[in-house]
Amino acid sequence: MTTARITIDRDFTIAPVPRRLFGSFVEHMGRCVYTGIYEPGHPAADAKGFRTDVLELVKEMGPTVVRYPGGNFVSGYNWEDGVGPVADRPTRIDGAWHTIETNAFGLHEFVDWSREAGVEVMEAINLGTRGVDEARALVEYANHPGGTTWSELRRKNGAEDPFGIKLWCLGNELDGPWQIGHKTAHEYGRLAQETAKAMRLVDPSIELVAVGSSNRGMPSFGTWEHTVLTHAYEEVDYISMHAYYQEHDGDAASFLAEAVDMDEFIDGVISTIDAVKAAGKHSKNVNISFDEWNVWYQSGLDTEDQPHQVSKDWRTHPRLIEDTYNVTDAVVVGTFLHSLLRHGDRVHIANQAQLVNVIAPIRSEEGGPAWRQASFWPFARMSALARGRILRLAVTADQLETKKFGGVDAVDAAATWDEETGRLALFIANRSLDDRADVSLALRGLTATRIRSAEVLTVPENGDRFSANTQDAQDRVGLRPLEDVALVDGSLRLTLPALAWAVVELDVAQA
CATH class of the missing domain: 2.60.40.1180 (Golgi alpha-mannosidase II)
Incomplete structure (x- = not known):
């Protein structure tokens, strides 16, 4: 014992509970979108093709905000491919996950789905292969009432009213050599700064997340955040954090303690943010968006659905990283949520990656059932009960x-x-x-x-x-x-x- x-x-409190702390993530990867949240023809699909059995589990789980459409996918994505009549949308190759993207599901479909699910949209823009002009066009398309080229195109495509998306990610993991359009910290910092300024000229009310380190083990961790924020501190509201954990070589004791690493990771990023604030004589706080976190078995499992074993064939929504979560994983997920909550004064947004099928708390089968993984439960209860x-x-x-x-x-x-x-x-x-x-x-x-x-x-x-x-x-x-x-x-x-x-x-x- x-x-x-x-x-x-x-009287000893940290902060109000940030409701965006209980976020999730939908990426065009594997079966997260197709046969995950969206499967026309499924017995439980509604008129829009959304799986209502999955929707009910999402509502029970209680995510408050969902990041979309990536992830690595977004760094090679043209948002225009996912709007307009579905029959006219182009089919593209997705280099990030070596798959075929049909674009049958895009921005309009996701906004409609988010309203059905009762979640806020967190939209990511492509700063890998694209830049300032495409970003400001997307904000105009999504948020401007009408009377301009892009807003009128939205209305023509069936959305009379603006989407009103307030939360935007300025790219994804651009410190990583694996990323399409990988950049140095100086290159990204300047691009993020100028993109942010242009987006806010279209809609001054939006909130912006700069890309932080892809993980704590990156050689540039710390210096990346410092350089990016030195350029863009005044233009952004958050900087991102990403972290994935797994059990190695049967060392369950260390795995169960990985929230210690998460605590230290968060504390390190806070220190860097505040150092830039002090050096730059800034008055506002930049806070943290921990917009990718989870247990992910990236090594040690010789399964066909792991990214390093992606087929040489170009496949349409294949199985990718569909980890099965056990009791040990669920307890670890619970402690990660504890860590995020303990840092709720500075971590204002967090997104468990991902929502359905892809390293997810919810699983589904094409034409078949949907069910809760073990990791579903800590998230669901904390989202429901963490108040005040x-x-x-x-x-x-x-x-x-x-x-x-x-x-x-x-x-x-x-x-x-x-x-x-x-x-x-x-x-x-x-x-x-x-x-x-x-x-x-x-x-x-x-x-x-x-x-x-x-x-x-x-x-x-x-x-x-x-x-x-x-x-x-x-x-x-x-x-x-x-x-x-x-x-x-x-x-x-x-x-x-x-x-x-x-x-x-x-x-x-x-x-």
Whole structure:
């Protein structure tokens, strides 16, 4: 048995919960769009070709904003190919993923889908092969009311009213040599600056995300952010972060502690942003859009759907990186969400990549069913229950030894408190593979009056840590009641199973 003590003080808060923190990502990659969110002819498809079974799962999961259309795809994409009559749209090769893009689904379809799903659009522009002129044309097409060439074309194409897209990404991963149109930090910084200025001349109300490092391991990490922001600090609102994690060589202990790396990554980017702010004597804050994050098994799985094994044939929406997520992965995803929430004062946007099929919490089959992966549950519960203000926790926990990080807390947690409703949500993970965790929660300035709900995701009966949901066993892994939980003198005590993620929602009164 490991132990942990968590102390919460009503007056020690971090920031209001940024609702855009619970974002997702739809890229024209693999089967995310085609046979994912869009499949005309499917028994559950509506008149627009949207899969309503997938839509219902998306609504249940609760993403608030969805980034589109890429990703690596966007760096070679002409947005004009995806508007107008579908029969007239060109078929192109997509060099990013070595596939054929039919362009049957484009901007209008995505905006319509986003309205059905109840999510905000986060639109990415191509700064790989294109630039300032194409970017400002797209803003005019999407957001200008009418009376101009591009806005009238939108109206001709069936959208009388502007789309009103407020959130825009200035390209994608342009620090990476794999990216179509890869650039140096100086080249990209100047391009981002001038593109941002031109886009805001069309619509001054938009918010802009500059490209940050593709991952923390990039040789240019840190210097890239510093150079880009030195050019574009006044023109942008956010800089992006991307990170993917996986278990290596059976080292589950280090994998379960990867949120330590995420914490350090975020802190490093914040330090760089603030150094540029100070040096440039800027008054505003640039914040973070962590617009790609997830567990992704990029190595160690010899499967045909991995990008490094892409077929020499040009295929139309083939299977690509359709990872199956198990209990261990789901607990790690929960701790990543904790990390993002703990940094909610500066991380204002985050997008789990991707939404359907491609390293996704939701899976679907062509002509067949859709189902929730194990990683669906932490996202769904945190999106639903994280309200009000983020609380600053003081955690004292037993340590677990890891090869990568040394000693780490066995228990990882985050919490929010909504003063208006009087509800407190505690999100908590036990990283130990073998030991239960005995946890006490002490409240200062608050008294718990009722446990509204208590749920846990852990290894199912007769299962193991690799247990996962599949098409044939869609409910093997999910949330179940957390039974060993109680209120004692206005505070909370609970016991978590080994390898578990849990959420407890309390009614609290101010003392």
